[in-house]
Amino acid sequence: MEMCPTYIITIYLLIGISNSISLSRGISFSGTTTENADQSSNSLNGKTKLSAMTNYGDNSYLAPVVCGSSKMGAYKYVSELWRKKQSDVMRFVQRVRCWEYRQQPSIVRLVRPTRPDRARRLGYKAKQGFVVYRVRVRRGGRKRPVPKGIVYGKPTNQGVTQLKFQRSKRSVAEERAGRKLGGLRVVNSYWLNEDSTYKYYEIILVDPAHNAVRNDPRINWICNPVHKHRELRGLTSEGKKNRGLRGKGHRNHKNRPSRRATWKKNNSLSLRRYR
Structure with a gap:
């Protein structure tokens, strides 16, 4: 059976x-042992503070x-x-x-979050318009997607295996959930579980067309059209982390607005036409 x-x-x-x-065993509901009952009576006036140091x-x-x-x-x-x-x-x-x-499938809708404490810290509310999905992502590196392992070009670019993806698995999970559920907006995500083959994440999404979301001043900012597919543009918390935008000040100036934009500005020569 x-x-x-x-x-x-x-x-x-x-x-x-x-x-x-x-x-x-031998500890009362107040957390003190029976032989320390006299000492616990004095703890109310601040003379002693006891802690149950049991194994x-x-x-x-x-x-x-x-x-x-x-x-x-x-x-x-x-x-x-x-x-x-x-x-x-x-x-x-x-x-x-x-x-x-x-x-179960790689993308599954859940009735409620598995980690309610973590979900609420990241923006989840147990109200209409909020949904939680679990996404499964395969662990490991990323091979170069070339047919039969043939890379045309210079020898320095011939690598096929041992390549590391630039974004985290959590960011990939957010992307897959966002592509699967195009009418929803990704709010945040968190780690759930992992084994030797997969990592599992829970993604918090909201329905921007639901009145419960549109009338909530704490979350209705996400209903603005500029937040469509924010997970695909590195605008979620994990996306900003992968872009190097967590730090500020010294040693972080070249990360804004992005590393490529800063490099392009520093390596471009712009001259006025009439000089």
């Missing part, structure tokens, strides 16, 4: 939670927060989980998810 991957993940998460509880192993992110620490929202805990990608639970979950992703 085959078991559903979601059912397997649920079982494993329950096992991981039970292990973390067993590791924290959580790979599940150290489950350690309780004690005494005077600020409250964290739900997305903060989710982001902490994703920061510990090498923990046993996350490695297992990601491995099972990768198996599921491989069985």
Whole structure:
């Protein structure tokens, strides 16, 4: 009998939670041990600050927060989980998810983002007009697209393999999503998963014709026609990074407006016709 991957993940998460509880045996819900109860009573007036330094192993992110620490929202805990990608639970979950992703097409629409904390930081809203797609990109270098490996020209340009593409896989994923969904606008994207063959990204897109988007002053800038296919022109966050536009000031002057435009300006001689 085959078991559903979601059912397997649920079982494993329950096992991981039970292990973390067993590791924290003797710790109360406030995060302090029973023998330190007297000390915790003095923590209210700021005399002592306790922290539960128990051995959580790979599940150290489950350690309780004690005494005077600020409250964290739900997305903060989710982001902490994703920061510990090498923990046993996350490695297992990601491995099972990768198996599921491989069985599906390269571009798939999702009901909701897999990483809601990351998606919201990058502009996603759970409202009409916003959609999320998962895109699969093959890893590795890029061969020169020439028939039978024959490159006509000078010997310095004869290379076919061992060539490196100038843009990142994330930028390629945005491009493919934008070409597939021509009526939508790409807002941003983020890394999701990877295995030995593929990398997976989730792309946030909006419908510029939807009233919920057009009437939202925080996102309706993207409805302007100048933002059509911004992912194909290097205008997204990842596109600007690949163009070298993340830095400012010293050692970044030749990157603006672009490296080619700066080179052309510095290597062109323009003379007035009548001198």
